[in-house]
Amino acid sequence: MKARMHNARPLVAMALAGALGLTLSGCGGSEKSSATPPAAVGSPVSSGSAQSPVSSGSAQSPASSGSAQSPASTVSVPAGGQTAPGAASPSQPSPPASSAPTGGSSSGQAEAVACSTHDLDVSLTPGEGAGAGSLFPYLVLTNSSSATCTVRGYPGVSFVGYGNGTQLGAAGLRVDLASLQTVTLSPGQSSHSKLRIARAENFPADTCSPVAADGLRVYPPEQTAALYAPSDEFTACADESVKLIMVGPMEPGAA
Numbered sequence: 343m344k345a346r347m348h349n350a351r352p353l354v355a356m357a358l359a360g361a362l363g364l365t366l367s368g369c370g371g372s373e374k375s376s377a378t379p380p381a382a383v384g385s386p387v388s389s390g391s392a393q394s395p396v397s398s399g400s401a402q403s404p405a406s407s408g409s410a411q412s413p414a415s416t417v418s419v420p421a422g423g424q425t426a427p428g429a430a431s432p433s434q435p436s437p438p439a440s441s442a443p444t445g446g447s448s449s450g451q452a453e454a455v456a457c458s459t460h461d462l463d464v465s466l467t468p469g470e471g472a473g474a475g476s477l478f479p480y481l482v483l484t485n486s487s488s489a490t491c492t493v494r495g496y497p498g499v500s501f502v503g504y505g506n507g508t509q510l511g512a513a514g515l516r517v518d519l520a521s522l523q524t525v526t527l528s529p530g531q532s533s534h535s536k537l538r539i540a541r542a543e544n545f546p547a548d549t550c551s552p553v554a555a556d557g558l559r560v561y562p563p564e565q566t567a568a569l570y571a572p573s574d575e576f577t578a579c580a581d582e583s584v585k586l587i588m589v590g591p592m593e594p595g596a597a
Contacts, residue, residue: 498561501578514587
């Protein structure tokens with residue numbers, strides 16, 4: 343019995359030693375596992391939770407792209423002509439708003455252009471009547487367009503006949519009955535030229551070669567297209583050496 347107990351003691355000692363070893367290894371494992379979390383905590387410090395709020399989170403994000411500096415960038419927007427809420431626009435008025443009246447004023451003062459033939463109607467009035475072997479009608483040009491235009495200088499005037507617009511005799515001669523002036527014609531307004539037309543009967547027939555005229559061909563000042571003023575009151579001289587028509591410059595009104 344004693345011998346068995348004596349032999350069992352080494353076995354018990356070995357069992358205790360094994361149990362102790364297991365206990366120690368368990369303690370050692372516990373220490374390693376507890377050492378691991380600091381390493382895990384340390385890794386977020388370098389790239390994660392501890393520093394990320396500083397680089398892109400709540401502390402600095404307003405300064406880089408958020409609410410702290412956005413009002414400053416908004417203030418610069420009204421300087422480009424836009425309106426932004428909260429911007430100091432009264433101190434920086436929009437350039438287009440200040441320049442608009444200037445454009446409107448300049449367009450209102452633009453010069454009227456010369457009246458074209460298509461802008462005008464022509465007519466003949468008795469003018470100053472007749473006397474001393476001549477007639478003194480007025481040649482009237484009226485602005486029939488919807489825009490203001492001007493006339494200046496002398497119209498071109500000649501007799502036409504034979505029912506086909508053929509010019510009869512010489513064109514009218516210009517005479518300086520008044521100083522030249524630019525006449526501005528609003529729609530419906532008129533300008534006139536004083537004519538002096540000598541009677542063909544005052545000239546020898548063989549010199550004049552008289553022909554009944556159908557009217558007058560009229561070129562408005564500075565125009566190359568003609569108007570036609572019909573009239574059966576005139577006798578023309580077919581011979582161009584006889585000058586029957588004298589033409590004055592354009593004057594204001596139909597007179």
